[in-house]
Amino acid sequence: MPLFSHSDAARTAALLALAGLGGAPALAQTASPEAQLPGTEVRAHYLAAAGEQTSASEGTVSGALIQRRPVLRPAEVLEFVPGVIVSQHSGDGKANQYYLRGFNLDHGTDFATWVDGMPVNMPTHAHGQGYTDLNFLIPELVQAIQYRKGTFAAEDGDFSSAGSARIQLKDTLEQGLAAITLGEHNHVRTLVADSTELPAGPLLYAIEGAYSDGPWDQPQHHKRVNALLRHSVPDGATRHSFTAMLYSARWDSTDQVPRRAIDSGEIGRFGAIDPSDGGHSQRGSLSWQATRIADDGEWQAGLYAIQSRLSLFSNFTYFLDDEVNGDQFEQAEKRLALGGQLQRSWTTPLAGLESRHTLGLQWRHDRIDPLGFFAAQGGERGAPFQQSRVRQTSVGLHGQSETRWLPWLRSIAGLRLDRISVDVDSSIAGNGGSRSDMAPSPKFSLVFGPWANTELFANTGWGFHSNDARGMTSRLSAKLNPDTGSRDATERAQPLVRTRGHELGLRGEWLPGWHTNVALWRLDLDSELVFVGDAGETEASGASRRHGIEVGQHWQPVPGWWLDLDVAWSKARFRQAQGDVPHAGRRVPGAVERVASFGLTFDDKGPWTGQLQLRHFGPRDLIEDGSVRSKGTTLAYARLGRKLTPSTRVWIDVFNLLNRKVSDIDYLYESRLASEPSGQATTDLHSHPAEPRTLRVSLLVSF
Numbered sequence: 166m167p168l169f170s171h172s173d174a175a176r177t178a179a180l181l182a183l184a185g186l187g188g189a190p191a192l193a194q195t196a197s198p199e200a201q202l203p204g205t206e207v208r209a210h211y212l213a214a215a216g217e218q219t220s221a222s223e224g225t226v227s228g229a230l231i232q233r234r235p236v237l238r239p240a241e242v243l244e245f246v247p248g249v250i251v252s253q254h255s256g257d258g259k260a261n262q263y264y265l266r267g268f269n270l271d272h273g274t275d276f277a278t279w280v281d282g283m284p285v286n287m288p289t290h291a292h293g294q295g296y297t298d299l300n301f302l303i304p305e306l307v308q309a310i311q312y313r314k315g316t317f318a319a320e321d322g323d324f325s326s327a328g329s330a331r332i333q334l335k336d337t338l339e340q341g342l343a344a345i346t347l348g349e350h351n352h353v354r355t356l357v358a359d360s361t362e363l364p365a366g367p368l369l370y371a372i373e374g375a376y377s378d379g380p381w382d383q384p385q386h387h388k389r390v391n392a393l394l395r396h397s398v399p400d401g402a403t404r405h406s407f408t409a410m411l412y413s414a415r416w417d418s419t420d421q422v423p424r425r426a427i428d429s430g431e432i433g434r435f436g437a438i439d440p441s442d443g444g445h446s447q448r449g450s451l452s453w454q455a456t457r458i459a460d461d462g463e464w465q466a467g468l469y470a471i472q473s474r475l476s477l478f479s480n481f482t483y484f485l486d487d488e489v490n491g492d493q494f495e496q497a498e499k500r501l502a503l504g505g506q507l508q509r510s511w512t513t514p515l516a517g518l519e520s521r522h523t524l525g526l527q528w529r530h531d532r533i534d535p536l537g538f539f540a541a542q543g544g545e546r547g548a549p550f551q552q553s554r555v556r557q558t559s560v561g562l563h564g565q566s567e568t569r570w571l572p573w574l575r576s577i578a579g580l581r582l583d584r585i586s587v588d589v590d591s592s593i594a595g596n597g598g599s600r601s602d603m604a605p606s607p608k609f610s611l612v613f614g615p616w617a618n619t620e621l622f623a624n625t626g627w628g629f630h631s632n633d634a635r636g637m638t639s640r641l642s643a644k645l646n647p648d649t650g651s652r653d654a655t656e657r658a659q660p661l662v663r664t665r666g667h668e669l670g671l672r673g674e675w676l677p678g679w680h681t682n683v684a685l686w687r688l689d690l691d692s693e694l695v696f697v698g699d700a701g702e703t704e705a706s707g708a709s710r711r712h713g714i715e716v717g718q719h720w721q722p723v724p725g726w727w728l729d730l731d732v733a734w735s736k737a738r739f740r741q742a743q744g745d746v747p748h749a750g751r752r753v754p755g756a757v758e759r760v761a762s763f764g765l766t767f768d769d770k771g772p773w774t775g776q777l778q779l780r781h782f783g784p785r786d787l788i789e790d791g792s793v794r795s796k797g798t799t800l801a802y803a804r805l806g807r808k809l810t811p812s813t814r815v816w817i818d819v820f821n822l823l824n825r826k827v828s829d830i831d832y833l834y835e836s837r838l839a840s841e842p843s844g845q846a847t848t849d850l851h852s853h854p855a856e857p858r859t860l861r862v863s864l865l866v867s868f
Contacts, residue, residue: 221670235818240299247731252829256418260298267735269755273297277325291498301412316628316666319579348861417443441544462511504529579608587634602660619673678721725769750790759783787833795831
């Protein structure tokens with residue numbers, strides 16, 4: 166069985182058109198995201214290229230599924246990655262919370278996300294390491310999502326230990342579209358998008374505006390504006406794409422609140438303790454990508470410039486530290502990120518055997534100035550706890566070789582070498598300085614089969630995540646100790662934290678239209694990041710180990726019907742007990758033990774379409790000894806649509822269909838309400854509720 170079932174160029178064009186493999190632009194856009202391409206099989210809404218997968222837990226989601234399923238927030242497109250759960254603990258303008266493989270990934274640490282060749286994760290971010298804000302994404306423009314899990318691909322670097330997703334945008338639209346969505350809680354969204362042919366190639370444009378108050382007692386007044394301009398230029402064997410994106414948002418927040426405030430009647434379930442929490446965010450980007458087909462493979466190249474700003478006001482402990490003015494704080498930053506990648510892939514005989522090789526270079530430079538952590542009151546900035554100027558540069562060199570030794574045996578060997586260097590100027594004397602670090606990450610995989618349309622996979626590899634540059638150089642705490650009036654000494658963080666992953670998997674297509682995958686996995690981290698309520702940040706803690714099993718079933722029983730079922734179980738433990746008696750323990754707070762997602766979709770190209778989505782993420786330990794646990798969360802989404810005319814469609818989306826009173830997130834930490842005695846700190850469950858049953862109606866007109 167050949168490594169390639171047809172020419173390299175044709176296969177490359179097919180896969181890039183489906184998924185933007187490696188973040189490169191699509192070489193050829195098909196009339197439909199589900200169109201059959203040479204060497205590619207469509208299994209439900211998940212696209213599988215025969216002999217192309219290198220693990221059981223990687224794949225590509227078609228744009229067709231993304232358009233058919235309702236999403237409450239833009240970042241929920243990542244829930245198309247099997248096992249990923251997306252939630253929120255604050256206003257909708259803030260980056261979401263993500264869960265995968267036993268992680269509470271906070272806002273993105275250990276899950277790397279790329280959009281059209283640009284990294285979304287922000288290192289050394291004002292609010293959280295690896296901050297992944299996808300509010301700039303317009304779901305209707307997504308062509309496909311290529312996802313991986315684990316530490317096995319040489320192409321994936323920082324933040325990718327749990328997994329990665331590369332979101333590829335469309336180059337063209339079959340028809341222009343104008344859409345409006347109206348919903349409860351003053352929700353309004355409008356979108357206009359179209360593409361036109363210019364002499365040099367297609368030009369795609371889109372503009373989106375949205376407003377929502379949400380179900381909160383304190384309306385969130387969330388305003389969001391997005392704009393995109395994308396020009397694709399085919400030039401013989403080379404294809405270029407130039408993309409400009411703009412995003413701006415402003416919102417008020419209802420953050421997580423203590424259970425005792427609801428139980429006592431001080432606030433309602435959707436109430437806020439500090440109604441002045443909120444924020445505003447901006448993002449602009451310019452990017453260029455190119456792919457050139459050669460006789461033996463292809464070249465890929467890309468450059469990007471991203472400018473972003475964030476100002477975020479939060480108050481998680483209320484009146485614990487400052488009983489007069491309150492504990493509100495502001496996290497703010499202004500950032501310029503410059504970067505790019507160059508990759509060469511080619512095929513060549515190796516000792517008479519078919520082999521495919523890839524060599525790539527990725528680089529990124531972040532200039533963050535100012536980067537601030539301030540006291541605040543009533544949504545107004547106060548005195549700084551710490552202000553910094555940060556310069557951070559990362560370079561990654563990766564190589565990978567895939568060889569078919571026998572008709573039923575392939576090997577994939579890879580090596581990645583990353584170097585990071587930071588330079589920090591801090592307003593706190595002694596907290597600045599420069600540091601650098603380097604991490605090699607070898608990877609190796611074996612693929613057995615196929616036999617009876619079944620392949621077996623064995624994968625192992627090293628990975629890493631970076632720590633905040635301020636943590637790498639800091640020797641003193643940002644806040645003064647209220648008891649001593651001075652700053653506590655702190656230990657500098659390791660710049661690059663190593664991770665090690667292993668996986669055994671199976672992928673089979675035993676019945677027509679039925680795709681099964683199973684993965685047994687383990688992941689070790691040298692250091693864990695854990696949320697700290699009084700700082701609103703994560704801090705490094707002990708080494709940990711996670712292991713689990715994932716099972717996916719994707720089935721098209723008859724034309725027009727699709728069923729998708731993904732279930733996952735995991736266990737996360739610190740390698741040694743954390744903390745002091747009585748709360749010493751090895752359980753990782755926030756780690757999700759079980760996740761399940763079920764989807765039923767109907768679309769037979771007639772007037773009616775429908776979709777039902779059920780997602781569940783189970784209880785989490787909230788403290789290391791396991792004495793306090795959150796409850797599980799189960800939510801159902803539904804969509805019913807009808808085509809009114811050839812150019813007009815209407816649909817109804819219902820979120821939280823069963824109106825479950827569940828949490829999007831839970832934390833356990835100390836806080837103090839204004840009504841409570843002076844000096845009293847109460848350890849309590851702090852939760853952010855899932856939105857109640859919510860109805861939205863959309864009208865789309867094609868032109």
